[in-house]
Amino acid sequence: MRAMPGKTLYDKIWDAHVVAETDGEAILYIDLHVIHEVTTPQAFAGLREAGRPVRRPDRTLAVADHNIPTEGQALGVDAVADHEARLQLQTLGKNVAEHGIEYYPMGDIRNGIVHVVAPEQGRTQPGMTIVCGDSHTSTHGAFGALAHGIGTSEVEHVLATQTLRQKKAKNMRVRIEGEPVPGVGAKDYALAVIGEIGTAGGTGYVIEYAGSAVRALSMEGRMTLCNLTIEGGAKAGLVAPDETTFEYLKGRPSAPKGGAWEMALDYWKTFFTDEDAVFDREIVLDASKIAPTVTWGTSPEDVIPVTAVVPAPETFATPDKRASATRALEYMGLEAGQPITNAKIDVVFIGSCTNSRIEDLRAAADVVQHAFLNGRLVAPHVRAMVVPGSGLVKEQAEAEGLDAIFKAAGFDWREPGCSMCLGMNPDRLKPGERCASTSNRNFEGRQGRGGRTHLMSPAMAAAAAIAGHIADVRDFL
Amino acid sequence: MEAFTRLDAKVAPLPLANIDTDQIIPKQFLKGVDRKGLARGLFYDFRFDEQGREIPDFVLNRPEYKGAGVLVAGDNFGCGSSREHAPWALMDFGVRCVISTSFADIFYNNCFQNGLLPVVLKAEEVQQLMEEARGGNHVVSVDLAAQTVTSPSGAVFHFEIDPVRKDKMLKGLDAIGETLQAKDSIDVYEMKRALAQPWFEGA
Ligand code: SF4
Numbered sequence: 001m002r003a004m005p006g007k008t009l010y011d012k013i014w015d016a017h018v019v020a021e022t023d024g025e026a027i028l029y030i031d032l033h034v035i036h037e038v039t040t041p042q043a044f045a046g047l048r049e050a051g052r053p054v055r056r057p058d059r060t061l062a063v064a065d066h067n068i069p070t071e072g073q074a075l076g077v078d079a080v081a082d083h084e085a086r087l088q089l090q091t092l093g094k095n096v097a098e099h100g101i102e103y104y105p106m107g108d109i110r111n112g113i114v115h116v117v118a119p120e121q122g123r124t125q126p127g128m129t130i131v132c133g134d135s136h137t138s139t140h141g142a143f144g145a146l147a148h149g150i151g152t153s154e155v156e157h158v159l160a161t162q163t164l165r166q167k168k169a170k171n172m173r174v175r176i177e178g179e180p181v182p183g184v185g186a187k188d189y190a191l192a193v194i195g196e197i198g199t200a201g202g203t204g205y206v207i208e209y210a211g212s213a214v215r216a217l218s219m220e221g222r223m224t225l226c227n228l229t230i231e232g233g234a235k236a237g238l239v240a241p242d243e244t245t246f247e248y249l250k251g252r253p254s255a256p257k258g259g260a261w262e263m264a265l266d267y268w269k270t271f272f273t274d275e276d277a278v279f280d281r282e283i284v285l286d287a288s289k290i291a292p293t294v295t296w297g298t299s300p301e302d303v304i305p306v307t308a309v310v311p312a313p314e315t316f317a318t319p320d321k322r323a324s325a326t327r328a329l330e331y332m333g334l335e336a337g338q339p340i341t342n343a344k345i346d347v348v349f350i351g352s353c354t355n356s357r358i359e360d361l362r363a364a365a366d367v368v369q370h371a372f373l374n375g376r377l378v379a380p381h382v383r384a385m386v387v388p389g390s391g392l393v394k395e396q397a398e399a400e401g402l403d404a405i406f407k408a409a410g411f412d413w414r415e416p417g418c419s420m421c422l423g424m425n426p427d428r429l430k431p432g433e434r435c436a437s438t439s440n441r442n443f444e445g446r447q448g449r450g451g452r453t454h455l456m457s458p459a460m461a462a463a464a465a466i467a468g469h470i471a472d473v474r475d476f477l
Numbered sequence: 478m479e480a481f482t483r484l485d486a487k488v489a490p491l492p493l494a495n496i497d498t499d500q501i502i503p504k505q506f507l508k509g510v511d512r513k514g515l516a517r518g519l520f521y522d523f524r525f526d527e528q529g530r531e532i533p534d535f536v537l538n539r540p541e542y543k544g545a546g547v548l549v550a551g552d553n554f555g556c557g558s559s560r561e562h563a564p565w566a567l568m569d570f571g572v573r574c575v576i577s578t579s580f581a582d583i584f585y586n587n588c589f590q591n592g593l594l595p596v597v598l599k600a601e602e603v604q605q606l607m608e609e610a611r612g613g614n615h616v617v618s619v620d621l622a623a624q625t626v627t628s629p630s631g632a633v634f635h636f637e638i639d640p641v642r643k644d645k646m647l648k649g650l651d652a653i654g655e656t657l658q659a660k661d662s663i664d665v666y667e668m669k670r671a672l673a674q675p676w677f678e679g680a
Contacts, residue, residue: 084508153590
């Protein structure tokens, strides 16, 4: 008889959380449930109607992020101008109080974007299962945690049972090997991966990122990579925990302390893919061949190197894709064949759960400072803003003087939140405005009706702010 | 949850790939605290212009598709944000079934939570349905028990569906009530976990 094949990291996390299995579906235990104002009111209402309590308030953490304004937060929720947003925030406040759930309300220094806050607090840990009513929950996979977005009915299910009914996904491994060229990082890798597999290429899979270039990434970089996994259609993204992970976690408010830390460390170190594990699909990318990458269209798979020209719809394989590309070019106001660096920028947004952590802000500030020392500021026609991912990121950036660099160059320095990533708060694009954005979605109208989004890294967005058009960050280093 | 057995309804064609949940229900409609009244926001930017006037040639605004209960759309329907408002809005509008070659995962799951049936057909079958939907007769039959879609011309397409999901859909079962039947197993799991990984407690 053949020996059992080895297990992948995903297999191991899955196996450790199966409570029961029925009809090919598992009841999976959930270690951490993060919630926010937009996808929870209907879930709490459902609980109330059915007279069900929250099973584990202590395994639940609430923040206010999606529709909070990015100024005047100290005035409190009652000062939020948009009455529907205010109502959602007040509803969350009431619901968490009723069920005894820890909550960082708007204005609390610990508050910020859900996927920035939970890791920063040390709530996100290796080997966990983590869910949230937000698709970018995949971010937490950077710690070797199985993390994914769920819908509101599932939020209600997790609140009531601390479990989720799940079917197991398939295993995919994306290896990124080699040395990146200067100016290229996690965001470029992530966009290159989506460009390679397409927005539906990951459907039905959990992706584990491996390879020397992934190992070399900081936790911030790994979070960026896992964050964008959902744009490739995959269920979740994972990076096996290592010293970088443990180093990041040590001393965080919710990380285990003392003897528990040693115990946890032993446990976390069991979460890796066995040498003889088999993946259903495997992709290898050469980091040295990835250029700074931007999107040209209205789907995250519409990526090109910054040195390339906008593609022609005729070059796409299927009639559907050709129709979508034609529509995208028209929406984006671009011509096939034009160099993407010709695209003039109106707005620059540095923020979102993809790229609003301290390292992202440092990378952008570095480009801005270089330009500043050469006498260059944000181009006069550009409205540029930086929105830190949390109050603590903001504080840290200010301690390092990054805010001063941004402000001196003409950037607007805002308070934390999702902001222009989805434009539910007052930060929005106007129709026709073109934005260099570090967020994760370039869908039609995502950042405001008629707004045109080009996704890119923080360093590339900073370069675009200075140049006034899409620019190659390597010319700024 | 409303059970889904068989549906005879008009089918409206949306021949675009990658229709995302922002397009299905734009974010300005996500600020409510209940599930009602979302039909107004469904495909808002397709249905209405900047002044809020109906765009007459968008398929769901055309009189021949009024009351459509089925949509047939291009690849990767429902990609993007996890908002469950997408199936709620479709249901509130009267859509009970969406047909495509593929769906994004979260949207697909959300459909089953709400009694909206997502049907995956082959590319050529979807193509044929799109073309027939543009003709004079727009009525299709979706039979969940038999796992078939019958096109306006009478062509019968078989579709695959997970048997467990199918069963729950046919009965309109509530997932939470069902999981709570396994409460003892959850209790045992938690007790074991508290012993083996004590740092999980009281974090
Ligand atoms: S920053 Fe954007 S993608 Fe991230 S949680 Fe907020 S809205 Fe979602």
